[in-house]
Amino acid sequence: MTHDQTRSASVVALLADIPSTGHLGGSQAQRFTLDGHDLAEQSGAFVDYARYHAAGGVRVVALYPRWRAERARRAVAFARGAMREDTVAAVGVDLSPLALSLIADQLAYLCPYLPAGIIAGLADELPRHTLAGGWLRNVANLATIPISVPQHLGSFAPGVTYLALCSPVPQVTRVAKGETASVSQLPFRPQEPVQVLHSSGANFDTAAFEEQFLPSLQAVAARRLPAQPLGPLYWGSPKYVEFVAFSAHPRALTEPARAVRPTRCTWCGEPTVWAVCRFCGAANSVPAQNPRTGGRPSAPAPAPGPQHSAPPAAPAGSGQPPSAPPAQPRPAAPAPPAPTPGSSPQPTAPRRPHPPEPVEEDDIPVPQALPPLPEGPGAAPPGASPPTAAAPPAADPTESAPSAFRLQTAPELGARPLSPLPPASGGGDARPHSGPADDRAPGRPADPGPRDPGPPDDGTGDPRWAQGVSAPRAPK
Structure with a gap:
């Protein structure tokens, strides 16, 4: 594998009390248990290790378990602050102790051949090509893998066994007593040959694990190792069997390295597969990563639903009035509307997955088409039956209204003079008469000009005035 630019050298350190499996011989990651009473005692050895390699231009990829990350993160921050350089990358891995030990040794084996940024990115890619988990009798105290309430309650029943997987996907399944697990029940199986x-x-019988689970992997070799010190802490119980299955093919480590698609960091220039560089912390735009190659094929994606088309317009001779559909929120997967009786269903074309189609106007509900308007005032709408008899002429609305609310025409208003108001000094009692008609039409504004009071009237000349009623006096 060749590179245009100079490849950066790197080393791998594992910040946890996890011994090596010894499977790769001398290619092992440097271990730091981080034991001590204070930060200087816990991180002193790792800081000296990082300072020594940074002086020679070598970057350090520090792996740590995410379920025990407090001391590891403080040690990395202490080392970066002491050296004031971005040559140490902290990479958390959510794996069991035995699987993390193997992944760390594999990364240490690849360090002489790949840049430091690719080594840090493979910490997330290599677990996708392995099958790691545990054989448990009790999952009530398992906090590193999600479990359900029935699984938690089933742990108190006698003779129950669970298969808990942490890679490539975390899951917990129940295994029946005496039943051999099949390959179809596993989410992934490494490439042949499998080891x-x-x-x-301590003091846990592994006979059920060797009889019920190992035959399903069809491994060419199975090796038993000493117990990991952090195993009971990860599995929540001292009664467990943890395992890791991987491929022993010569190209088993080449395919994961080709699966990642890195981009060069805009700040430190190191290849990175994350949006945030693990060395300098700069933000980058990374391409989409390729799906995992090998193993069992994934299930095909569901076919897209039919497109939502506009409802058909009502025919002209159906006699049904057009109505617009109510405005409703569009569902996630709309179903095609039922066709109108008498209309043929229209086929819909399936959507293309790539590239995504924009939202078209056909996907939005539209109102139905309206019939043509009648040409004449007396013409009937299309589809209506002709009248059998001539309808009587409509009455004039001005004649059918009560007399008190009829509107007077302009000649009547101009020919009829306004009646003067009674004098303020009149001794007789008079009041306005509420007759059928008023001096002006309702809603017509009064004349702002002055009025001529005219000669005094006793109320006998005008029928609108009645005797015996006192009229209001005008103010002086």
Whole structure:
């Protein structure tokens, strides 16, 4: 493998009390248990290790378990602050102790051949090509892998066994007593030939694991290792068997390295597969990563649903009035509307997955088409039956209204003079008469000009005035 630019050298350090499996011989990651009473005692050895390699231009990829990350993160921050350089990358891995030990040794084996940024990115890619988990009798205290309430309650029943997987996907399944697990029940199986490493807790019988689970992997070799010190902490119980199955093919480590698609960091220039560089922390735009190659094929994607088309317009002779559909929120997967009786269903074309189609106007509900308007005032709408008899002429709305609310025409208003108001000094009682008609039409504004009071009237000349009623006096 050749590179246009100079490849950066790197080393791998594992910040946890996880011994090596010894499967790769001398290619092992440097271990730091981080034991001590204070930060200087816990991180002193790692800081000296990072300072020594940074002086020679070598970057350090520090792996640590995410379920025990406090001391590891403090040690990395202490080392970066002491050296004031971005040559140390902290990479958290959510794996069991035995699987993390193998992944760390594999990364140490690839360090002489790949840049430091690719080594850090393979910490997430290599677990996707391995099958790691545990054989447990109790999952009530398992906090590193999600479990359900029935699985938690089933742990208190006698004779129950669970298969808990942490890679490539975390899951917990129940295994029936005496039943051999099949390959179809596993989410992934490594490429042939398969090798298995396993270890168990203290005083735990591994006969059921070797009889029910190992035959399903069809491994060419199975090796038993001493128990990991952090095994009971990860599995939540001292009664467990943890395992890791991987491929022993010569190109087993080449395919994961080709699966990642890195981009060069805009700040430190190191290849990175994350949006944030693990060395300098700069933000980058990384391409989409390729799906995992090998193993069992994934299930095909569901076919897209039919497109939502507009409802058909009502025919002209159906006699049904057009109506617009109510405005409703569009569902996630809309179903095609039922066709109108008498209309043929229209086929819909399936959507293309790539590239995504934009939202078209056909996907939005539209109102139905309206019939043509009648040409004449007396013409009937299309589809309506002709009248059998001539309808009587409509009455004039001005004649059918009560007399008190009829509107007077302009000649009547101009020919009829306005009646003067009674004098303020009149002794007789008079009040306005509420007759059928008023001096002006309702809603017509009053004349702002002055009025001529005219000669005094006693109320006998105008029928609108009645005797015996006192009229209001005008203010002086």
